[in-house]
Amino acid sequence: MSIQQQTKDAIIAFIREHEGKIEKLPSEQEFAKLLGVSRATVREAIKVLVNENIVYSRHGVGTFIVKGTSQxxxxxxxxxxxxxxxxxxxxxxxxxxxxxxxxxxxxxxxxxxxxxxxxxxxxxxxxxxxxxxxxxxxxxxxxxxxxxxxxxxxxxxxxxxxxxxxxxxxxxxxxxxxxxxxxxxxxxxxxxxxxxxxxxxxxxxxxxxxxxxxxxxxxxxxxxxxxxxxxxxxxxx
The missing domain is CATH 3.40.1410.10 (Chorismate lyase-like)
Structure with missing residues (x-):
């Protein structure tokens, strides 16, 4: 499994663990430190999650969880x-x-x-x-x-x-x-x-x-x- 896929899976697990508790995800830098990967890897994983309608990004504001991601x-x-x-x-x-x-x-x-x-x-x-x-x-x-x-x-x-x-x-x-x-x-x-x-x-x-x-x-x-x-x-x- 690629490092990007592992990072994506880890972010999904984070979302499920914090479902209903938070709306905004940690920053790329915070995720990179938490997961022990580069910011570029986190960025690519989040792009995939955006395409899959699991999260959405607002320029200059951050990345947010799409409501109902347990679906x-x-x-x-x-x-x-x-x-x-x-x-x-x-x-x-x-x-x-x-x-x-x-x-x-x-x-x-x-x-x-x-x-x-x-x-x-x-x-x-x-x-x-x-x-x-x-x-x-x-x-x-x-x-x-x-x-x-x-x-x-x-x-x-x-x-x-x-x-x-x-x-x-x-x-x-x-x-x-x-x-x-x-x-x-x-x-x-x-x-x-x-x-x-x-x-x-x-x-x-x-x-x-x-x-x-x-x-x-x-x-x-x-x-x-x-x-x-x-x-x-x-x-x-």
Whole structure:
């Protein structure tokens, strides 16, 4: 792990420890002395935290904690696994209630993956947690490769995205994503261990290679009070 990543993680831990007690962070110089690193390293770590909407800076005044940083947040402009999103906020990612099996693609899945109806696909469902708390229930459908299911069961990786890239020696370049608000009802509510119906964000994502070929399709039910998405909108040029 790089010194910048270690510094970023240490600042996140500081924020969590002092949550609700302070609004303004110590100066770069104070953090550098506290963490035993250079001011330049602290400055770069804070830039990353600003981009991730965990802190914000006011020129000549200082760096401040964004309210609600105990909530996970991520940019829609960046392709990250759930494991990365959870880890970068200082939480321990977890995976529970895993079901992985071989299935035949129906018409919908065949269309999403660019394959034929009846072709074999890997079906994977699981609950992703942060420090043991449910965050998102995920269902993935991936193009089948020989031995993939057995390898997954043997290694039980946290990140399915990283697992697929490693197993198939592929690079997943981008996703085509659709988001809509839904309510946690019935089976999904049970999967997320919600006693009452809560607002969810439903993400449909087709993960593609650098050549635009669909590789796996996912349906994610995100507890909206646990995770927020940010997006940068620019004027047309």
């Amino acid at each position: 996970l947040s991520t940019s829609m402009n960046i392709l990250e696994s759930w494991t990365t999103i959870i880890s970068k906020h200082g939480f321990t990612p977890g995976t529970q209630d895993v079901i992985i099996e071989l299935r035949e693609a129906d018409e919908k899945i065949a269309e999403k993956l660019g394959i034929h109806v009846g072709d074999n696909v890997v079906y994977l469902e699981r609950l992703r947690t942060a420090d043991g708390k449910p965050v998102v229930f995920v269902i993935d459908y991936a193009k089948y490769h020989e031995g993939m299911i057995q390898r997954y069961k043997e290694t039980l990786p946290e990140s399915f995205l990283a697992f697929i890239e490693d197993y198939t020696n592929s690079y997943l370049d981008h996703v085509i994503c659709r988001i809509q608000p839904v309510s946690a009802t019935g089976e999904i509510q049970k999967k997320l261990r919600q006693v009452h119906s809560h607002p969810l964000l439903f993400l449909e994502q087709v993960h593609c290679t650098q050549h635009g070929d669909p590789f796996f399709y996912s349906e994610s039910y995100v507890i909206s009070e646990m995770l927020q998405f940010n997006i940068i909108r620019k004027k047309p040029t």
